Amino acid sequence: MQDEHTAPLLDYYTRHHASTQWRAFLTALAEEFETQLETAQLRELMARIGVRFADAHPAIACATLDDLASFFNKTWSSLDWGFVNLVEQNDYLAIEHFCAPLAAFGTAGAIWTPAFLEGAYQRWLHALGAGTLALQQVETGNLHALEFRLAKAA
Template identity: 35%
Template sequence: MTNTNVNTATYLSYYTERHCSPQWNRFLALVFDELMTQTDREGASGFLRHIGSRLAAEWPLGEYETLEALELSINGALNQLDWGWVSIRPEGNHLSIQHVAFPVPGTTEHTLDKAFQAMSAVLEGLYTTWINEQGGSGKTPLRCVDTNVTLRSMTFHYGQ
């Protein structure tokens, strides 16, 4: 029988070392903590969404006919950034976007909480911009609806 606590600890140790390099880990953890703690949350989130939008604008995907083609293109961009991968699927009146293995600094509950808040805003800006390239509406909301700290995943919904 596998001890999931050991596997989870090993995974998190590897993940932390691999996806947020030592020279940036502590610095980014502090930046995210200060942004999310010392400023009003909406202001900090707006700033970080803007950063995500700028990143997407510098990495345009082009237009795609299918969700599968869009997902493949996004995964190609994320792979080049070493930012994990995404799965996109339609669900009722919205798209569900699950992003796994994104870089996030921190190892304590507090630093991970702030880093997840910050990265969700960055990814909201990134996905909003890329979806708008596909003909999406800037007025259609895209928000993080679920997080999983253990798996380093977030789920976003685009639509009502």
């Protein structure tokens, strides 16, 4: 999805997406969090916040992957939190989340802030019947998309 023409546009969007009134505050908040908590603890905290978010925005019934993608995209779009692409593979479902404004937490937060999305997606998917399937973030090298995979627990 990303090439030499779209990369600068996405870089710009990522830097300017979060409101300027929040960027300095969120960066300072992230820096303070990092002095008080280890990365694993920060990921756990963000995942719990994601669960609370999902509880406040409950999933609607989804009969197909298109329905699920539509629910995700309506939810995130209403909050200006980017968009989602679902990719069904043989042994997992990939959730690609583009343009989340998590960059507002600063570059160091990139390691732990995506756990917010992971927690929200896990909660929604569990509520929709994912049962024992586990959701996990995977590193793709794409600076503008976060990927989570739903698969059988290892």
